[in-house]
Amino acid sequence: MPDNHLSLWTAIQSALREEISHTSYETWFANTNLSSIDDTALTITVPNSFTKGGLEKRYRPLLEQTVSAICGRPMAINFAVLEKKERAPVEPTLIKGPAPTSREKPLPLNPNYTFTHFVRGNNNHLAYASSIAVAEAPGKAYNPLFIYGSVGLGKTHLLQAIGNHISTDTSPKNIMYTTSERFSIEMISSIRNNTTADFRAKFRTLDILLIDDIQFLEGKEGTQEELFHTFNELYGQEKQIVLSSDRSPDKLSGLQERLVSRFRWGLVADIQPPVWETRIAILHEKARLRGIEVDDSIIELIASRISSNVRALEGALIKAIAHSELQGTQIAVSDLENMLPEEGKRPPLTVESIKEEVATQYNVKRRDLEGSSRKKELVQVRQIAIYIAREMTDSSFPSLGKSFGNRDHSTIMHSYMKIKNLLEDTPLLYSEIKEIQENILTKYTRRG
Numbered sequence: 001m002p003d004n005h006l007s008l009w010t011a012i013q014s015a016l017r018e019e020i021s022h023t024s025y026e027t028w029f030a031n032t033n034l035s036s037i038d039d040t041a042l043t044i045t046v047p048n049s050f051t052k053g054g055l056e057k058r059y060r061p062l063l064e065q066t067v068s069a070i071c072g073r074p075m076a077i078n079f080a081v082l083e084k085k086e087r088a089p090v091e092p093t094l095i096k097g098p099a100p101t102s103r104e105k106p107l108p109l110n111p112n113y114t115f116t117h118f119v120r121g122n123n124n125h126l127a128y129a130s131s132i133a134v135a136e137a138p139g140k141a142y143n144p145l146f147i148y149g150s151v152g153l154g155k156t157h158l159l160q161a162i163g164n165h166i167s168t169d170t171s172p173k174n175i176m177y178t179t180s181e182r183f184s185i186e187m188i189s190s191i192r193n194n195t196t197a198d199f200r201a202k203f204r205t206l207d208i209l210l211i212d213d214i215q216f217l218e219g220k221e222g223t224q225e226e227l228f229h230t231f232n233e234l235y236g237q238e239k240q241i242v243l244s245s246d247r248s249p250d251k252l253s254g255l256q257e258r259l260v261s262r263f264r265w266g267l268v269a270d271i272q273p274p275v276w277e278t279r280i281a282i283l284h285e286k287a288r289l290r291g292i293e294v295d296d297s298i299i300e301l302i303a304s305r306i307s308s309n310v311r312a313l314e315g316a317l318i319k320a321i322a323h324s325e326l327q328g329t330q331i332a333v334s335d336l337e338n339m340l341p342e343e344g345k346r347p348p349l350t351v352e353s354i355k356e357e358v359a360t361q362y363n364v365k366r367r368d369l370e371g372s373s374r375k376k377e378l379v380q381v382r383q384i385a386i387y388i389a390r391e392m393t394d395s396s397f398p399s400l401g402k403s404f405g406n407r408d409h410s411t412i413m414h415s416y417m418k419i420k421n422l423l424e425d426t427p428l429l430y431s432e433i434k435e436i437q438e439n440i441l442t443k444y445t446r447r448g
Contacts, residue, residue, distance in 0.1 A: 007318075007321055007322045008034065008037065008070065008071070008322050009033070009034035010290075010318055010322070011070050011315075011318040011319055011321070011322035012034070012063075012066055012067060012070060013029070014314060014315045014318045014319075015066045015069075015070065015315055015318075015319070016029060016062070016063075016066060017311065017315075018152070018311055018312060018315050019062060019066070019439065020059075020062075020435060020439065024431070024435045028051065028054055028055060028058070028059065031046070031047045031051070032044050032045060032046050032047075032051070032055075033045045035080055039073075040074070040075065040076060041075060041076040041077070041078055042067055042075055042076070042077055042078070043077075043078040043079070043080055044063075044077065044078070044079055044080070045079075045080050045081075045082050046079050046080070046081055046082065047081075047082055048081060049081055052079045052081055055079055056079065057362075057363060058361065058362070058363070060077055060363065061360055061363060062360070063077045064076065064077050070319060070322055108177075109160045109163045109164050109167070109175075109177055110160055111164065112289070113156070113157045113160035113161050113164060114161050114164050114165070115128075115131070115132060115135070115161045115165060117157075117285065117289065118154065118157055118158065118161060119274075119278060119281050119282045119285050120278075121274055121275060121277070121278030121281070122275065122278075123153075123271060123272040123273060123274050123275060123278060124149075124153070124154060124271045124272070124274075126269040126270070127147050127149075127154075127155075127158060127269040127270065127271045128158065130142050130145055130147075130267050130269050131145065131147070131158045131159075131161060131162050131242075134162055134240060134242060135161070135162045135165035135166055136165075138166055138173070138207065138208055138239075138240035139207075139238040139239055139240045140238070142266045142267035143235065143238070143240055143241060143265075143266045144231075144235070144240075144241035144242065144243055144262070144263060144265060144266040145240075145241075145242045145243070145266055145267055145269070146242075146243045146244075146245070146249060146263045146264070146266065146267070146268045146269070147159070147242070147243070147244045147245075147269050147270075147271065148244065148245045148246065148247055148248050148249075148268070148269075148270050148271070149246070149270055149271030149272065150246060150273070150309070151246065151309065151311070151441070152309035152310050152311030152312055153271045153272075153273065153274075153309065153310055154271055154310055155212065155244040155271060156212055156244065158244075159177060159210045159212055159242055159244055160177060160210070162208070162210060162242055163175050163177050163208065163210055166208055173207040173208055174205065174206050174207045174208070175206070175207065175208040175210070176202075176203065176206050176208065176209055176210065177210040177212070178209075178210070178211055178212070179211065179212045179213050179216070180211055180212070180213050180214045180215070180216045180217045180223075181213065181216050181430075181431060181434050183203075183211060183217075183223065183227065184216075184217065184220055184223040184430065185430065185431055186199060187199060187222070187223055187226050188222075188223075188430070200226075200230070203230050204230055204233040204234065206234060206239060207239050207240070208239065208240045208242075209230075209234055209239070209240070209241050209242070210242045211227075211241075211242070211243050211244070212244050213244060213245065213246070213438075214243045214244065214245045214252070214263075215245045215246050215247060215252060216434050216438075217255060218252065218253060218254030218255055219254040221256075224255060224256050224259055225256075227259065228256065228258065228259050228262075231259070231262055232262075235262070235265075241266075243263060246441075248268060248270065249263040249264050249268060273307060273309070274307075274310060274313075276303060276304075276307075279302075279303040279306070279307065279313060280299060280300065280303050282310055282313055282314075283299045283302055283303060283313060283314075283317055284299060286313075286314050286317055286318075287299075287317065287321075290321070292321060294317070294320075294321070297333050298320060298333065299317075301333055302316045302317055302320070347443075347444055348444065349392060349393065349440065349444035350393070350444075351389045351393055351395055351400065351403045352403070353440070353443075353444055354385060354388050354389045354392065354393070354440060355369050355370075355385050355389070355403075355404075357436055357439060357440050357443075358381060358384055358385040358388065358436060359381075359385075361432070361435075361436050361439075362381045362384075364378060364381055368381075368382075369381065369382045369385050369404060369405075370403075370404055370405040371405060372405065382404065382415065383415040383416075383418055383419050384419055384429075384432075384433060384436075385404070386400060386404060386412055386415040386416055386419075387415065387416050387419035387420065387433070388433065388436060388437060388440075389403070390412075390416050391437070392437065392440065396409075397409040397410075397412045397413050397416070398412075400412045419433070
C-alpha cells in the first residue's frame with residue numbers, strides 16, 4: 001500500500017473507532033483494507049460476502065461521510081470481496097493458554113496497547129500504577145481492579161496493557177479480554193445452542209479475566225447472574241479480575257447490589273480528562289509512534305481545541321497528517337483551525353436526535369420512522385427507535401406517540417415491549433441497540 005494510502009486508511013480507521021463501539025469495529029472492520037482510491041471513489045477489500053453485506057447495510061453512509069471529510073471532497077465507497085488466494089493468513093492471538101471451548105473466537109489484544117505507549121499524568125496516575133501492580137502480581141495486588149472514566153480516556157488501553165504484559169511472562173497464563181456486551185452475547189448463544197457447560201468452562205478456568213464497559217450489563221439480569229458466579233469462582237481461586245466502566249460502581253444503576261459490592265472488594269481507580277501538559281505529551285507520543293515529526297504549533301492547536309478525550313486527540317492528529325500527505329504540502333495552522341472547531345458542549349439528547357441516529361444506523365430516512373409504512377424491516381427499525389427513546393429519555397408513551405407520527409400510546413407501548421422481549425433471545429439485535437446507545441452517549445448530553 002502506498003504511503004499516502006496508508007496514512008489515509010489509518011485516518012479512516014481512527015475516525016471509525018471514535019464513532020462506533022470497540023466490538024462493532026472488531027466485528028466489521030478488523031479484516032478490511034484500503035485497496036485503491038481515485039478522485040471520486042475509494043475501494044475497500046473485505047474478507048467475505050457476509051461482511052460486505054453488513055457494511056453495505058449498516059456503515060456505508062458513515063464511511064462516505066468519514067472519507068469525504070478526511071479527503072476534503074465527496075467520495076463514494078466500493079466494497080470488493082477478496083479472492084481466497086489473496087487473503088492474508090490469520091495472525092495468532094496474543095492470548096496464551098488452552099483454546100476456548102466456546103464457539104466464539106476471543107477478542108485479540110492490540111499489541112500497541114502497552115504500558116510503554118501509555119502516557120501518564122496526574123489525571124490517570126492511580127489507574128496506571130494499579131494496572132502495573134496487577135500485571136506484575138496478578139491475583140495478589142488489587143483484585144478486582146475496577147477502572148472507570150469517560151469515553152476515550154484510556155481504559156481499554158490499560159486493560160489490554162495488563163493482558164499484554166502478563167502474556168510475555170515465562171509461565172503461560174490463560175488470559176481473556178472481552179466486553180460485557182460480548183460476554184452477554186456469548187452467554188445467550190450458549191443457552192440457545194445448549195452449550196452452557198462449555199461457556200462456563202471457558203470463563204471459569206481463566207487466570208486473568210479483563211472485561212470492558214461493564215455498564216452495558218445494566219438491566220440484563222441473566223447475564224449479571226452468570227457473571228456473579230463466574231466472579232466468585234475466579235476470585236475464590238485468586239485469579240485476577242479487571243473491569244472497566246464509564247462510571248464508578250456506586251453510580252451503576254440496574255446492576256445487582258451483590259455484584260456491585262464485589263466490584264468494590266479490590267481497588268477502584270478513576271481516569272480524568274488529561275490536562276494541557278498531558279495532552280501535549282500524548283500528541284507527541286502518537287506522532288513518534290508513527291515516525292512523523294509534527295510542528296509544535298500544530299500540536300498545541302490540537303491540544304487547545306480538544307481537551308476531554310484522548311481518542312479524539314489522536315483522531316485529530318491523524319486527520320491533520322492525512323490531510324497534509326494527501327495534499328502534498330505542510331498543513332498550516334489556519335487550515336487546521338478550520339478543520340478543528342472549538343470543542344463545545346454536546347447538544348442535549350432529544351427524541352429527534354435519537355430518531356436521527358437510528359435512521360442513520362439502518363440507512364433509512366427519519367420521516368420513515370414517523371410514517372405509516374408496514375414494511376417488515378422498517379417496522380422493526382421504528383420499534384427500535386421507540387425502545388431507545390423510551391430507555392434514554394423521560395418521554396412518556398403518549399408523548400412518544402406524538403413524536404412518531406401521532407400514534408396511539410398503546411401502539412408505542414407494544415413497540416417498546418416487542419423489542420424489550422426480543423433482546424434476551426437475539427444477540428445480534430442486543431449488540432446493535434447497545435452500539436447505537438453508546439454512539440448517542442458520545443454525541444449528546446443526557447438530562448438527569
